[in-house]
Amino acid sequence: MHFFRSLHNIKSYPQGCVLTIGNFDGVHLGHQRVLNKLKQTANQLGLPAAVMVFEPQPKEWFDVSTAPARLSTLAEKVDLLQAQNIDALTCVAFNQRFRGLRAEQFVQQVLVDGLNVKALIVGDDFRFGCDRSGDFAFLVQSGKQFGFSVEDTRTVEQEGERISSTLVRQALQNADLSHAQSLLGREYSITGRVAHGQKLARTFGVPTANVLLKRNHTPLVGVFAVEVSTKQGHFQGVANIGMRPTVGTLTPILEPHLFGFTGDLYGQRIKVTFKHKIRDEKRFNGLDELKAAIQQDIQLAKAYFNEQ
Template identity: 55%
Template sequence: MELVRGLHNLRPHHRGCVATIGNFDGVHAGHQTILKRLSRHAERLGLPGCVVIFEPQPREYFAPQSAPPRLTRLRDKLALLEEQGVDRVLCLAFNRRLRELSADEFIRQVLIDGLGVKHLDVGDDFRFGCDRAGDFALLRERGQDNGFTVASADTVAENGERVSSTRVRQVLAEGDFAQAERLLGRPFSITGRVLHGQKLGRRLGAPTANVQLKRISAPLNGVYRVSVQLDGVRQLGVANIGSRPTVDGDGRAHLEVHLLDFNGDLYGRRITVVFHEKLRDERKFDSLDELQAAIKADFATARAQWAAELNK
């Protein structure tokens, strides 16, 4: 899969494609249906399939502190898009210049002059351009004038509810990981590099891997039963994701993972943490002794639940 960062990096050989546009946060089952349809159109026309995304996502640009927490970082999103058979990704920097493009300027610069789109799949509620003035009807009208077709991406439903990134965040917040897996088409996980932290967990008798999140907030908060694949072996563990209120955290989300029966060195490694069950909410304790007691109780609960699950 080819990644093109910005309109300025498009070259003549990039012209002529089938495209879709969106955030694709989580690359969930609804997105996967859109991408399969994109691949079918691309194969039929003998053209590459291109996904247009924005970085940062528009709501992160306008209101970074209140934007929804990401399900996937850019790096992970790109890997998931590649798994779905996408040929090319055009990643546009969402900045003042892009925000101020009129809807017609966006169509001209991105879709016509930039990508030479022959077919476009978007949701019928898709809005774009300055002040979100552009809509599906305008795309169809301009497509008829400029030789490309536009189709509405079908909504995918699960148990009568639309599959969306918002819905995935909702079920994750509720701790319903089985439902999240159905919506995503895979277990929910977070991937990041293990960094050196405060070493507080080691002093409390519970050494943790401090996993880099690279985001202001996360879609989860609390203590969870988790697993990590290391060198082909599934390691069982417990993770805390939150602001670490007992130790005067910085207000940002942190992910700390303790593997129950592992003594190796993880520093510098990229690991994928798979979330299986919520054990409790994150809370502020009055002392480190109380925190240490709670951590020991979390470990005991996780061990019992892992044992019950593995012995089924």
């Protein structure tokens, strides 16, 4: 999959492309339906299947404090979309200049001049351009003018509910991991690079990997039984994700402890898959109480895996 961080140099596909646009946060089953239609149309036309996403996501740009928790970072989206066999991913910087594009400028500069779109697949509620002035009808009209087709996508429902990133977040917030899995088509996981941290847990005899989340909010919070994929192999473990209320942190953090692991994970990108919630985050009265709770969390996580 080709990955472009801007609209420049996109002329690698002078023959054009079939495009879909969106946040694709989580790449859930609803997104996968859109991607399947994208690939089908691309195959019919003999063109590359391309996806456009924005960084930051628009709601994060307008107000990061109220933006919803991310299901996937840009790096995770790259992995997830590559697994869907997409030909090209373009990440557009969502900034004041881009936000100020009028609908007709978006069509001309982005779709026509930038990406040479021959077919566009979006939801019929898709809005774009300054103040969301462009809509599906405008795209259809523009397609007739510039020579690209426009198709809408059907809503994907599960038990009467529209599959959406919002619904996945709700499931994760409720620690309903099985419901989240049914919406995503896979178990929920977070991938990140291991960095140096306070190393407090190491003094308790339970070293943890400090995983950089690159999120302002986390979609789930608490202590979980997890499976961790590393270059050294796959390990069961227990992980805390959140703000660590006993010792405090300015940004959310993910700290898995890997059972039976010895070695160095610093700088490595690891994948943490959430299997079962053990408890909520809690503020303890001192480090001794925290240490005892961690030991209990480890025993509960091991008991969970032994039952599976």
